[in-house]
Amino acid sequence: MTSTLQRTRTVINETSKPALPNHIKLRHDAGRGRWHVLAPERVFEPDEIAVEILKRCDGATTVAAIAELLAKEYNAPLQDILSDTISMLQDLADKGVVTA
Amino acid sequence: MNEIAPLEQFGDAAGVSCARAPIGLLAELTHRCPLQCPYCSNPLELDRVNQELTTAEWQDVMRQAAELGVLQIHLSGGEPTVRKDLEEIVEVAAKAGLYTNLITAGVTLTRDRLKGLQDLGLDHVQLSIQDVDDANAEKISSYKNGLEKKRELGKWVRELGMPLTINAPIHRLNIENLPNIIDFAVQMGAGRIEVANIQYYAWALKNRASLMPTRAQVLKSAEIVEEAKERLKGILVFDFVVPDYYAKTPKPCMGGWGKGIINITPQGRVLPCHASEQIPGLEFDNIKTKRLADIWLNGQAFNKYRGTSWMKEPCKSCPRAEIDFGGCRCQAMAFTGDATNTDPACKFSPHHAAFVAAAEQESANPTPPAFVYRRYGGAKTDSET
Numbered sequence A: 001m002t003s004t005l006q007r008t009r010t011v012i013n014e015t016s017k018p019a020l021p022n023h024i025k026l027r028h029d030a031g032r033g034r035w036h037v038l039a040p041e042r043v044f045e046p047d048e049i050a051v052e053i054l055k056r057c058d059g060a061t062t063v064a065a066i067a068e069l070l071a072k073e074y075n076a077p078l079q080d081i082l083s084d085t086i087s088m089l090q091d092l093a094d095k096g097v098v099t100a
Numbered sequence B: 001m002n003e004i005a006p007l008e009q010f011g012d013a014a015g016v017s018c019a020r021a022p023i024g025l026l027a028e029l030t031h032r033c034p035l036q037c038p039y040c041s042n043p044l045e046l047d048r049v050n051q052e053l054t055t056a057e058w059q060d061v062m063r064q065a066a067e068l069g070v071l072q073i074h075l076s077g078g079e080p081t082v083r084k085d086l087e088e089i090v091e092v093a094a095k096a097g098l099y100t101n102l103i104t105a106g107v108t109l110t111r112d113r114l115k116g117l118q119d120l121g122l123d124h125v126q127l128s129i130q131d132v133d134d135a136n137a138e139k140i141s142s143y144k145n146g147l148e149k150k151r152e153l154g155k156w157v158r159e160l161g162m163p164l165t166i167n168a169p170i171h172r173l174n175i176e177n178l179p180n181i182i183d184f185a186v187q188m189g190a191g192r193i194e195v196a197n198i199q200y201y202a203w204a205l206k207n208r209a210s211l212m213p214t215r216a217q218v219l220k221s222a223e224i225v226e227e228a229k230e231r232l233k234g235i236l237v238f239d240f241v242v243p244d245y246y247a248k249t250p251k252p253c254m255g256g257w258g259k260g261i262i263n264i265t266p267q268g269r270v271l272p273c274h275a276s277e278q279i280p281g282l283e284f285d286n287i288k289t290k291r292l293a294d295i296w297l298n299g300q301a302f303n304k305y306r307g308t309s310w311m312k313e314p315c316k317s318c319p320r321a322e323i324d325f326g327g328c329r330c331q332a333m334a335f336t337g338d339a340t341n342t343d344p345a346c347k348f349s350p351h352h353a354a355f356v357a358a359a360e361q362e363s364a365n366p367t368p369p370a371f372v373y374r375r376y377g378g379a380k381t382d383s384e385t
Helices: A048-055 A063-073 A078-094 B055-068 B086-095 B111-119 B134-141 B146-159 B175-188 B202-206 B215-231 B292-298 B300-304 B329-336 B352-364
Strands: A025-029 A034-039 A042-045 B024-028 B072-076 B099-104 B124-128 B164-170 B192-197 B237-241 B261-264
Touching: A025 A048, A048 A063, A048 A078, A063 A078, B024 B055, B055 B086, B055 B292, B072 B086, B086 B099, B086 B111, B111 B146, B124 B146, B134 B146, B146 B164, B146 B175, B164 B175, B175 B192, B175 B215, B192 B215, B215 B237, B215 B352, B292 B300
Parallel strands: B024 B072, B024 B261, B072 B099, B099 B124, B124 B164, B164 B192, B192 B237
Antiparallel strands: A025 A034, A034 A042
């Protein structure tokens, strides 16, 4: 059973371990030179930061750890990255793209 | 993160020109279907089984689609599962890297077959329902015990861990049941629901007088959807397709002509939209004689209304020209007799008042006419069955 069976809203916080369900596919599109998220009857175009976050949604890494990595990589304040990451993942969870 | 491609309400794509590669391909594998819904989107002249593309031809379509840059393939019909070679088509599509979506009425599929399709790479199932009231569902589809079979299929989809969308075409005969329809989707474990008010083309246009809801009903349904969306946030994703007869601005049909979607009919005709065959003056290529990329880029039918250069007033100087692309060419043709007119759903159309009046009068009729069910030949009404 995948977690889409659950009938409660996924709430994302620092300790969540986000993952992409089997039917959500993060794919690089060589023809268009960009990444896409393929979902049921939906295609999303994630920006660069979103791609970096989604690549790390492996069901084992916490949101806090993802934000820490990105803060280092982009040399940006951790608190800002953390709150942006949480709000992005919450939005995606509400769209059924991310589970935790 | 931009969302670029719901099938029904194709949004605008970020910074890409008209003739970019299509995002989605709607493959109408067959026009055969055990159901006879009077709002079917198939044309009145249905393709016959002996005209259908072969397995190898559909497989080649899948490979060509992936090469062209199509991301998602919607396996539709008619009822796609009546094709015994569906597995062979799905397998090739999945191997080519396409996101595969099965659009089914759910009355012909067994659990074993569904499992087999999943193993071959099927990504998603969209199950259509007519109503959540058994008797009413039977009346609409002219098919016995359909809802029971759909419940069963929905259960199998979820047991197998596949994502499920419930597609609910909404009209006069079921609009009052909308809250129950939404509950049904939640109970079935669906992650997504399409509350899709009927779009009046083909069979639906023929049956418009039996199907059109009142303005008050439509407004109420919009409120119901808004409330449910908020309540079911993170549980059920909603797509709400409004009936444009009561709109002020037209829908951006297909997200713009020849912009993001390709439709292929059972016999291989390649269309910019499933209803476009009713527009005179369009030359449709067949996939049996031309490459998909060539048709998409150079086909007369695809270029005829692509972009905005074909427009006349009031579209031409309209600030919404690149937002709604003048609405729907097929609706302009059907209602005004000229496909280059603005869609009569637009308040700037000189035909708008008559368009709205038609809906208001028909929906107010206490005794609407009997359905003309979707059948080969299509002449029988429900009083004759």
